Amino acid sequence: xxxxxxxxxxxxxxxxxxxxxxxxxxxxxxxxxxxxxxxxxxxxxxxxxxxxxxxxxxxxxxxxxxxxxxxxxxxxxxxxxxxxxxxxxxxxxxxxxxxxxxxxxxxxxxxxxxxxxxxxxxxxxxxxxxxxxxxxxxxxxxxxxxxxxxxxxxxxxxxxxxxxxxxxxxxxxxxxxxxxxxxxxxxxxxxxxxxxxxxxxxxxxxxxxxxxxxxxxxxxxxxxxxxxxxxxxxxxxxxxxxxxxxxxxxxxxxxxxxxxxxxxxxxxxxxxxxxxxxxxxxxxxxxxxxxxxxxxxxxxxxxxxxxxxxxxxxxxxxxxxxxxxxxxxxxxxxxxxxxxxxxxxxxxxxxxxxxxxxxxxxxxxxxxxxxxxxxxx
Ligand SMILES: *Cc1c(COP(=O)(O)O)cnc(C)c1O
Numbered sequence: 001x002x003x004x005x006x007x008x009x010x011x012x013x014x015x016x017x018x019x020x021x022x023x024x025x026x027x028x029x030x031x032x033x034x035x036x037x038x039x040x041x042x043x044x045x046x047x048x049x050x051x052x053x054x055x056x057x058x059x060x061x062x063x064x065x066x067x068x069x070x071x072x073x074x075x076x077x078x079x080x081x082x083x084x085x086x087x088x089x090x091x092x093x094x095x096x097x098x099x100x101x102x103x104x105x106x107x108x109x110x111x112x113x114x115x116x117x118x119x120x121x122x123x124x125x126x127x128x129x130x131x132x133x134x135x136x137x138x139x140x141x142x143x144x145x146x147x148x149x150x151x152x153x154x155x156x157x158x159x160x161x162x163x164x165x166x167x168x169x170x171x172x173x174x175x176x177x178x179x180x181x182x183x184x185x186x187x188x189x190x191x192x193x194x195x196x197x198x199x200x201x202x203x204x205x206x207x208x209x210x211x212x213x214x215x216x217x218x219x220x221x222x223x224x225x226x227x228x229x230x231x232x233x234x235x236x237x238x239x240x241x242x243x244x245x246x247x248x249x250x251x252x253x254x255x256x257x258x259x260x261x262x263x264x265x266x267x268x269x270x271x272x273x274x275x276x277x278x279x280x281x282x283x284x285x286x287x288x289x290x291x292x293x294x295x296x297x298x299x300x301x302x303x304x305x306x307x308x309x310x311x312x313x314x315x316x317x318x319x320x321x322x323x324x325x326x327x328x329x330x331x332x333x334x335x336x337x338x339x340x341x342x343x344x345x346x347x348x349x350x351x352x353x354x355x356x357x358x359x360x361x362x363x364x365x366x367x368x369x370x371x372x373x374x375x376x377x
Contacts, residue, residue, distance in 0.1 A: 005339050019339040021363050023354035025217075025310050026192075030342055032216040032223035033358060035261065039221060042264035046257040053244060053256065060259050061239075064229050067270055068211065069201040072235035075215070075259045076242065079191035079226040081252040082212025083125035086187040086228070087112060088248050089210065089237035090157040091131060099241055102248040103130030109156040112187075113147070115168050118161040122189065129241075129248050131156060143170045147178045155182075160208070161189045162199075164310075176207035185209035185234065191226070192310065194218045195274055210234050218310070218357070221265030222258040278304075281311040284356040284364035288314035291371040297322025298375065303353075311357040316371075318350035327352040330374045341370055 007019045026033040035043075057074065064073025076082045091108045092098035098108060112126050116137040123133055136150035137143060147158070147170070158179045160172050168175070176186045188211040193199045195218050203211045208230065215225030228238055242249035285302045292300030297319050304312030318327060325333070327345045330352055334341040344353045354367060 021339050021341045021366060022358040023341060023343040023356075023367055025355035025357050026214075028216075028223065030358075033218070033220045034360070035222065035265070036220055036268060038268060039261045039265045043222065043257040043261040046260035049256070051256060056256060056259060057239060060263055061235065063263055063266070064227055067200055067266055068204050068227070068229035070204045070211070070229035070235075071232040073227065073229040074235050074239050074242075075254050075262055076212065076226040076228045076238075077224055077252040077254045078216065079189065079212045079214040080122060080125045081242065081249060081254075082191075082210075082226045082228045083122055083187075083189060084129050084252065085238035085241050085249050086157070086159075086210045086212065086234075087126040087129035087131040088241035089234045090185055090187065091129065092237065092241060094233070094237045094240055096240075099245070099247050102241070103128065105130040105132075109154055111152075111154040112156055113150050113158045115160070115170075117168060118159065118166050120161060120163075120166070120189075122191075126159070137168075143168075144174060144178050147175065148181070151179065151182045151184055155184050157185050157187045157209075159187050159189065162193050162203075163189075163191070171206070172203060172208060173206040180207065185231070188212070192217050194269070195277075197270060197274060200270070204229060210238070215262040215265065219262070219265050219269045221262035225254060225258050225262040227262070227266075278311065281356040284359055285312045285314040285354070287364040288354050288356070288368050288371065289316070291368040291377070292316045292375060295322075295375055295377070297324075310355060313353050313355050315346075315351065315353040318352075322350070324376055325374065326350075330371075333374055334370055337370060339366070341367055343367075 005019045006013055007017055020030055022030045060075050061073040088102055091105055091110050092102050110131055111134045112131045113136050114133050116135050136147055139146045160175055179186045186208050188203045188208040190203055190211055191214045194213050210230035213227040215221035216223035241247045243253040289300035289302055292298045299317040301315050302312050303315050331343055331345050334343055
């Protein structure tokens with residue numbers, strides 16, 4: 001990265017784009033994550049070659065299976081495609097006629113049960129495949145009883161969603177026990193749950209039939225990749241319901257260089273020192289929260305508890321003692337600067353937070369300086 005306000009990309013500069021400092025974590029809206037050098041190199045090396053694509057898909061899948069402890073794996077076009085082909089696999093399976101028929105689900109089991117506190121925007125990916133979402137968890141009896149009663153002859157799968165905003169008093173393992181009792185597969189969205197690296201194997205170990213993760217968030221592979229892993233018959237069905245096969249997932253293409261990039265990113269991810277990375281993130285957050293020290297009405301804290309899987313976050317809480325601009329005003333001011341600094345605001349009006357995970361050396365100081373200015377220091 002240059003010391004000027006160049007984006008670092010001649011193409012992006014020629015389009016007149018501003019350099020962004022990403023304090024929002026690995027979000028698609030800002031370009032995902034940074035691909036480490038070995039990931040970039042793996043993509044470059046793969047870009048000028050031909051291979052048998054189906055063979056590549058199979059062999060790459062075997063690598064994913066090894067890393068996840070699952071029977072089989074498949075590189076998909078983002079966790080969003082993971083969700084789409086989870087649904088397609090559970091409805092159409094490997095049946096050629098059904099694969100061509102989707103998203104018309106006539107004659108198939110086509111309902112996915114979703115816990116009421118797991119409702120989320122990415123559900124649309126299940127619906128794209130033709131599935132209907134049916135909510136459970138607001139009735140009488142224990143949650144296990146409610147789930148058991150919600151399963152019927154239309155149920156194609158039960159979904160379980162992981163992420164900071166999603167909770168369920170039944171663990172994945174307990175949901176799996178109830179669903180498997182009635183021979184219904186459990187599909188998991190763990191898109192943003194890497195790191196910690198343990199999660200690569202945790203959901204499969206808990207009995208999930210299919211799990212998906214983003215390749216372009218904490219794994220730092222290409223933004224357009226994702227990981228699908230699980231039962232061999234369902235992964236094979238997912239493969240047949242996705243590009244390059246004529247299917248509901250034909251538009252979800254993963255290119256050979258993206259597959260190479262994801263594998264390089266995963267090789268790095270499983271062997272790297274995560275504690276050292278966490279310590280670096282924490283030191284950047286310490287630099288950032290120091291901007292709020294000794295200011296009346298501002299409480300700066302580092303949040304790095306178990307619930308915060310995306311690194312130790314620098315947070316600022318504003319109370320009645322604060323007479324400066326609101327968190328949203330500060331957020332807008334920082335974003336309109338050059339470089340443009342993107343930070344988050346909480347659901348709570350008086351909360352501003354900066355994630356260190358997508359920063360690079362030197363950027364925490366720039367963020368802290370800009371924050372000091374906005375906080376009137
Ligand atoms: C990011 C995310 C997705 C989508 O993942 P992509 O890899 O961007 O397609 C799906 N579900 C959850 C919970 C996410 O956080």
